[in-house]
Amino acid sequence: MFPQNRRPDAEVILVNTAGGITGGDQFDLDICVMTNAGLTLTTQAAERAYRAQSGEIGRVTTKLSVQTGARLNWLPQELILYDSCALRRRLDISLDEEARFLMVEPVVFGRAAMREDLRGVMFQDRIKITRNGTPRYIDGLDLIGDAAAHLASPAIANGAGAMASVVLVAPDAGSHLSSARAALPSSAGASMLAEDVLVIRQLASDSFELRRSLVPILEQLTQNNLPTSWRL
Template structure:
């Protein structure tokens, strides 16, 4: 991997990760650890979409991300989409340890094959595990397991879904974003305040283009600023 630093903004350091292998397949392992010092502000993104390619066996590719946020710091974790190809085997784990007054905006978009290329995910094994702790207390846990013909599975939602995302915003004033986001997210997407200071949105669309049309305004509202330039290229 490489880590790139575009020109600094007035509000936060921006870091962009690049997977120089071009994608992941069975047996690959990718690990990332991110930490902020007290009062720091960091925006972390990726240069392009991550790709989980077909695996020849049952051993999955593994991605592990560990995040530590010190007091008064802020992280906007904004990787671009993960594209799952047919016969992909991928296991991801994300853990966050944050101080009580830290702020976090986190999004993970997933595309189930590229519609414009006629791709579909008829045989996929995908595991996604998230744990977020604030002052050592678990405040959000998420487990996703997709097996088999995932394209057919999500098509049964009624949206003909080929892409989805989870967006989590942890901040003392998270509640103020609830009503505005609900007004802009069409069904079957939705957003809820799970507990004080923890806002979670699920976005479900027919393809990656439609997904971005929902994600970008949501990110800009939650972060009070534009998405990273890599998202706009």
């Protein structure tokens, strides 16, 4: 969907007409932002990884290319993992010289309102950002089996029910470090991987608390151009 807005960038809302992802589903997305263009991508609501049949795995593969002088905000809403889900997800971002990229990837471990514990899941997540073919950020997560027990460990998530990664790759990324740290809760941290790569990691008790602290950060990094769907 292409909503009308008064923002400088074009906006796209991705809609999953299936309502969620289960074993055997396969989704592929390939987007290119052309030279000097601007695009913000989000989703209509939280994505859901539903219970899968034994031996079946859902797959989501996304490839994003940002050409010289262009900017892309990749701002999907939360991915909610359900008990017994099976999902492999891959996100590859290719940046040209002087391209600007902002990403948020929030994940919710079960529905807090339903008191759901994840006792048997398979979630594999891979993210790779390159500029001119050179890696700038590589991340991977494997959550298999009794996720609730893993997440309860103080060395892993200390009982958190949600997490998010925020990455900004831009020439002025370092100018946001101090203000980001000042706005983050004690369960989050921000650091510079390189002079143009700002990374924020955040844990929260549930999706509400996660979003409450994420929105001000994303407002800052998008220069108050956060999509309306993030405020609902």
